[in-house]
Amino acid sequence: MVEPVVRIPDAKVALSTASVYPESTATAFEIAARLGYDGVEVMVWTDPVSQDIDALRRLSDQHGIPILAVHAPCLLITQRVWSTDPWVKLQRARSAAERLGASTVVVHPPFRWQRQYARDFVSGIWRMADETDVRFAVENMYPWRYRDREMLAYAPDWDVTKDDYRHFTIDLSHAATARTDALAMVDRMGDRLGHVHLADGKGSAKDEHLVPGRGGQPCAALLERLAGSGFDGHVVIEVNTRRAMSGAEREADLAEALAFTRLHLASSARLRGR
Numbered sequence: 266m267v268e269p270v271v272r273i274p275d276a277k278v279a280l281s282t283a284s285v286y287p288e289s290t291a292t293a294f295e296i297a298a299r300l301g302y303d304g305v306e307v308m309v310w311t312d313p314v315s316q317d318i319d320a321l322r323r324l325s326d327q328h329g330i331p332i333l334a335v336h337a338p339c340l341l342i343t344q345r346v347w348s349t350d351p352w353v354k355l356q357r358a359r360s361a362a363e364r365l366g367a368s369t370v371v372v373h374p375p376f377r378w379q380r381q382y383a384r385d386f387v388s389g390i391w392r393m394a395d396e397t398d399v400r401f402a403v404e405n406m407y408p409w410r411y412r413d414r415e416m417l418a419y420a421p422d423w424d425v426t427k428d429d430y431r432h433f434t435i436d437l438s439h440a441a442t443a444r445t446d447a448l449a450m451v452d453r454m455g456d457r458l459g460h461v462h463l464a465d466g467k468g469s470a471k472d473e474h475l476v477p478g479r480g481g482q483p484c485a486a487l488l489e490r491l492a493g494s495g496f497d498g499h500v501v502i503e504v505n506t507r508r509a510m511s512g513a514e515r516e517a518d519l520a521e522a523l524a525f526t527r528l529h530l531a532s533s534a535r536l537r538g539r
Contacts, residue, residue, distance in 0.1 A: 274492045277303035278526050279333045281503040290314040294324040300520050304333035306501045310343045332365045333499050339373035351382045362399045369400045369460050374419045383420035387428050394431050402460040404434035407443035410470035432459035437482040438474045441466025462503040474505035477525045488529035
């Protein structure tokens with residue numbers, strides 16, 4: 266029997282609903298289904314549909330597209346979404362993931378001014394992870410920069426590998442903004458890397474979330490490494506399409522991102538030791 270030259274890892278490729286902004290959560294499901302994504306990650310934010318479990322389930326059923334992950338409302342603009350208490354937000358994100366069949370909740374480290382939350386964050390995430398089969402995958406962030414000034418806005422740290430979490434999310438756009446070595450960060454995460462936000466960046470102080478291949482991040486190299494290691498988490502396309510001049514242009518960007526991801530997950534997944 267001829268052995269295959271490549272193997273396709275179990276990782277699914279999902280579309281973040283944030284990737285269609287300023288279009289709606291519902292539009293993300295439509296585009297994901299039309300382009301052939303394996304599923305979606307729901308960014309819970311100010312769009313009421315993103316906060317409504319029943320509405321999300323209907324969209325999933327209507328388009329035949331599973332919800333693979335839920336991104337908890339951690340942004341400045343979502344401070345009042347699902348309560349002002351950050352632990353309640355995470356409890357509701359976990360409940361949403363369980364009810365929707367999602368395997369992962371993505372969460373940012375606290376803002377530094379959330380002092381009590383930050384103080385208890387590491388132990389609290391472990392406690393919540395022990396209560397469910399859903400993965401709490403804590404995402405790397407970045408220092409905030411303005412001209413020659415830098416503000417450390419996240420605690421315990423924007424570099425989540427400095428703390429002990431069961432699962433991590435690597436975001437390559439955030440790594441670009443932090444001007445840190447993304448592959449070295451992945452090495453530090455080791456087998457606790459459970460989730461990937463795939464996007465590119467050029468090292469700007471702004472979090473760019475470019476289509477993979479349009480910046481300087483090792484997007485292809487990371488995908489090839491994941492393929493070679495048998496990564497079984499999710500790879501989520503989380504790109505910024507706000508500047509798209511039309512729906513067709515936005516969809517073309519998202520199709521390009523999907524093609525790039527599938528190509529590099531498969532083409533270099535050569536069987537080792539055979």
